[in-house]
Amino acid sequence: MSDTVLDVQKLSVSFATAKGTIQPVRDVSFALKRRETLALVGESGSGKSVASLTLMRLISRSAGCAISGSARLTAGEQSLDLLNDDIRKISSVRGDRISMIFQEPMTSLNPVHRIGDQIGEALYFHRNLSRKERGEKVLHLLDQVGIVNPARTARDYPHHLSGGMRQRVMIAMAIACDPDVLIADEPTTALDVTIQAQILDLLRKLQEVNNMAMVFITHNLGVVAEIADRVMVMYCGQVVEDASVMDLFRRPLMPYTQGLLSSIPAISLSDERPKLYSIPGNVPDLAKLPSGCAFAPRCRYVTESLCTAREPEVELATPTRRVRCLNWRTINNVDDGESNEA
Numbered sequence: 001m002s003d004t005v006l007d008v009q010k011l012s013v014s015f016a017t018a019k020g021t022i023q024p025v026r027d028v029s030f031a032l033k034r035r036e037t038l039a040l041v042g043e044s045g046s047g048k049s050v051a052s053l054t055l056m057r058l059i060s061r062s063a064g065c066a067i068s069g070s071a072r073l074t075a076g077e078q079s080l081d082l083l084n085d086d087i088r089k090i091s092s093v094r095g096d097r098i099s100m101i102f103q104e105p106m107t108s109l110n111p112v113h114r115i116g117d118q119i120g121e122a123l124y125f126h127r128n129l130s131r132k133e134r135g136e137k138v139l140h141l142l143d144q145v146g147i148v149n150p151a152r153t154a155r156d157y158p159h160h161l162s163g164g165m166r167q168r169v170m171i172a173m174a175i176a177c178d179p180d181v182l183i184a185d186e187p188t189t190a191l192d193v194t195i196q197a198q199i200l201d202l203l204r205k206l207q208e209v210n211n212m213a214m215v216f217i218t219h220n221l222g223v224v225a226e227i228a229d230r231v232m233v234m235y236c237g238q239v240v241e242d243a244s245v246m247d248l249f250r251r252p253l254m255p256y257t258q259g260l261l262s263s264i265p266a267i268s269l270s271d272e273r274p275k276l277y278s279i280p281g282n283v284p285d286l287a288k289l290p291s292g293c294a295f296a297p298r299c300r301y302v303t304e305s306l307c308t309a310r311e312p313e314v315e316l317a318t319p320t321r322r323v324r325c326l327n328w329r330t331i332n333n334v335d336d337g338e339s340n341e342a
Ligand SMILES: Nc1ncnc2c1ncn2[C@@H]1O[C@H](COP(=O)(O)OP(=O)(O)OP(=O)(O)O)[C@@H](O)[C@H]1O
Pocket: 015, 016, 017, 022, 024, 042, 043, 044, 045, 046, 047, 048, 049, 050, 051, 286
């Protein structure tokens, strides 16, 4: 049996906007294995949320939105294409085999329903449980995510809870049916660092217990180092680098990734604090992408005749890492025949 639970091939999403057609996700492919955590990183607007909402089928084809590619979810006996199969089939696995923790718990939780009822909803739809069994499972889930008084919290409404507790409740909802794949969209961004560490710890433990795979969206490279096995860096909707955490942090190959890693602040006790690097310029408007490589206008290694003339294809730098840059060999002193050691 293959270990791949989610196989995404050539996912592209475009929207018709007042400024013209934009393509926030372009030709994104990746495979996710059981128990693996893939981090999706990139600046705001790089297409991380649109990609994951499309996988959940929460963005779907309409007059103003075109989607192409495939996303095969293989969970137990089931195998289905999240992008192309009938929506009734997708609804039967959404919240069950694949689920999502959203960025902002306060807007995702329903303010007029009790916490216990909201967690119980996925169980009601996907599991054949009596009311009593469902209630017990809700208390177990609240306990599992570290809520101190599950019975009381189950009766509470969202506004009774702190930000950290609401985020735990969101996790309890997402894992209620032991999903095979969990997509977590910046689940710790709004929390202070101690709570952030607790939530990361919790997700890791749950992953071990439930054997689930995770797609973890974040801006925070410290969090990536903490939680991910692989990292996929996105820029203007494209994957520009994809590598194991070790390889990426040890030797980033794409100038954008190099820039991101150089902008992480280090803790320094000396009087002379090193000046922090920041990538010059801004992410371009998706409606007016520059010609050639989208990162070229901000790249310190840009070769005008090459980088602005041709759009780079994604290349295998080694059998296990991909990079999208016409200059990556020159920048990293890699000979043509040497790619396997990059
Ligand atoms: N429904 C929509 N219609 C038109 N444009 C959209 C729509 N949804 C998202 N976009 C645009 O798609 C681009 C990618 O947005 P997305 O939210 O995926 O970025 P992101 O990488 O997740 O950013 P952040 O880290 O800030 O969440 C943005 O330019 C956004 O304005």
